[in-house]
Amino acid sequence: MKTRNSTQSALACRICLVRHGETAWNAERRLQGHIDVPLNPRGLSQAEATARSLARAGERFAALYSSDLQRARQTADAVTRAHGLAATHDARLRERHYGVLQGLTFEEAEHQQPQAWQHFRKRDPQVALDGGGESLHGLAARVHAALEEIAARHAGESVVVVTHGGVLDIAHRLATGKTLEGVRDFAIPNAALNWIEHTAGSWRLIAWADERHLADALDELPGT
Secondary structure (H helix, E strand, O other): OOOEEEEEEEEEEEEEEEOOOHHHHHOOEEOOOOOOOOOOOOHHHHHHHHHHHHHOOOOEEEEEEEEOOOHHHHHHHHHHHHOOOOOOEHHHHHOOOOHHOOEHHHHHHHHHHHHHHHHHHHOOOOOOOOOOOOHHHHHOOOOOOOHHHHHOOOOOOOOOOOOHHHHHHHHHHHHHHOOOOOOOOOOOOOOOOOEEEOOEEEEEEEEEEEOOOOOOOEEEEEEE
């Protein structure tokens, strides 16, 4: 985990990205995508722990943004209770649409939808997954647009964004300059804290995968 600097430019927007808490489908290694799965009891507990950790950080947050899917909304609700911030729900912060792979475990996807699974594993940015799924390029475009808009609206402020593993994958690559095609070499645990900053038109990574407030959080799609 990288450490967060104590100073912040007057015009910088600092964003704390939080992946939603655990769901039953996370535990089953089942692809959720746009399917609206709620948090499981462990996920609800993780959401509360994350909200408490943010309170202990001593950061003053100007706003709270969240994906409109239930698992993210429930996680954001815990932050609302702890910080008194009303969440703004934005569909651009949704998970990637996995098309015909949605609802399948990794093993089921490999055997039942081998072509779509291979496209998913190869990370070809331009290939949209069968069954109405998104390409990585399309996902990146909407995530970049949402984050740029939030950063412009909150220059000189800190905000919380509650979202999904696929969105966090894009955000990390945006902040570090990594390509969409490369195999992920960083963790994306449920309910961990991940900090990026936008200053003068550019992004940088401040800290990533801070899960000191959690116990054995699941990584997002390990090995992808």
